[in-house]
Amino acid sequence: MSVQDTGTFGGLDLGATPADFVDLLKPRVMSLVIFTAFAGILLAPGHLHPVLAAVSLLAIALGAGASGALNMGLDADIDRLMTRTAKRPIPSGRITRDTALVFGTMLASGSVILLAFASNWTAASLLSLTIVFYVVIYTVWLKRRTPQNIVIGGAAGALPPVVGWAAVTGSVSLEPIVLFTIIFLWTPAHFWALAILKRDEYAAAGVPMLPCVASPETTRLNILVYAVLTAVSGLAPAVLGFAGLGYAAVAAGLGAWLVLGAVRLRSATAETERRLAGRLFGVSILYLFALFGALMADGVLSNVMA
Known part of the structure; x- marks a missing residue:
């Protein structure tokens, strides 16, 4: 109806x-x-x-x-x-x-x-x-x-x-600002991977998403840069002392996974770009949920052991 x-x-x-x-x-x-x-x-x-x-x-x-x-x-x-x-x-x-x-x-x-x-x-x-x-x-x-x-x-x-x-x-203190920074740096790579899949639709709608106005090479390079920045920022809670070594290990592994997906997309051909962009989009979602899940688990364990 x-x-x-x-x-x-x-x-x-x-x-x-x-x-x-x-x-x-x-x-x-x-x-x-x-x-x-x-x-x-x-x-x-x-x-x-x-x-x-x-x-x-x-x-x-x-x-x-x-x-x-x-x-x-x-x-x-x-x-x-x-x-x-x-x-x-x-x-x-x-x-x-x-x-x-x-x-x-x-x-x-x-x-x-x-x-x-x-x-x-x-x-x-x-x-x-x-x-x-x-x-x-x-x-x-x-x-x-x-x-x-x-x-x-x-x-x-x-x-x-x-x-x-x-x-x-x-x-507001340093800790939530770090959490803000992680998500802020994560967003471009996540969304531009989706925008690659929907490039023609965004162009038809007149929305200047990066894949619509920049070359594929430039778009992929930008995605890689933000993926690296995201992976580095994901380690910040451990470096700054409000998360432990267990979290650091999980964050490092997740960050490597995210960057590897961006590296693969960076070297994609016209035939493989959509498949690799779709894979990176999925990885980026899992990355953020798993990273914050690990951070919360670390916080709960720290409180229990305190």
């Missing part, structure tokens, strides 16, 4: 299902936000009541979902032009653009207020900054203007562990 079948009122559709609104939240992206924010909460010194910690994590997840809904509303025109996004709720006609924007705005406001009451206004302010950065800086300003869109815009996706840390401590 589409929006056109059910009618609208004041620009808001009347027949959208709960599943349609869940799709607006970009649940796959939200899963990464929840995981990294939980890492920030778990690793932070101090104590937040388990119920308040759960509510804080929910608020951060809702803030990420609000960003996704607003992004879909603002990008509805280009989403219609790409097979990767054409089945999203707005281009497929299940939800109107106005509904997505109203829903996203309400959810964004509610998530910030909820986090303020569950934890503190420092965390709430950081969550607000995350939403504004993703929606205004990345979606509105950078995405359609510069191939550095995902480099700068990646800061929004790197902030959740900082928000989680602040929810417990009410402040």
Whole structure:
């Protein structure tokens, strides 16, 4: 059933299902936000009541979902032009653009207020900054203007562990900044690998992702550079003393795996580029989840043995 079948009122559709609104939240992206924010909460010194910690994590997840809904509303025109996004709720006609924007705005406001009451206004302010950065800086300003869109815009996706840390401590210190840096440096290689697979679609939509405006050689070199930087930053928690040797060994292995994938892509031919880019994209996802999982396991073990 589409929006056109059910009618609208004041620009808001009347027949959208709960599943349609869940799709607006970009649940796959939200899963990464929840995981990294939980890492920030778990690793932070101090104590937040388990119920308040759960509510804080929910608020951060809702803030990420609000960003996704607003992004879909603002990008509805280009989403219609790409097979990767054409089945999203707005281009497929299940939800109107106005509904997505109203829903996203309400959810964004509610998530910030909820986090303020569950934890503190420092965390709430950081969550607000995350939403504004993703929606205004990345979606509105950078995405359609510069191939550095995902480099700068990646800061929004790197902030959740900082928000989680602040929810417990009410402040920001070196440790969450390191977590931010890891995700920030990870994002370009991860997303450009995907963009190689969707190069023609981004070009048709007029989005200047790096693979659309630079040569394959330049794109692959940039991916390799960011993969190396990511691998090095992944060792920083151990080097700086807030993770142990077990974590360092896991981080080194994961980093080598990521860099090896980027090296292979760097030497790809026209025939093997898509296969190797797809493989690196998958490796990059596993890298980040495994790295943060190892960091959390190290933190739990350290607390148990203390």
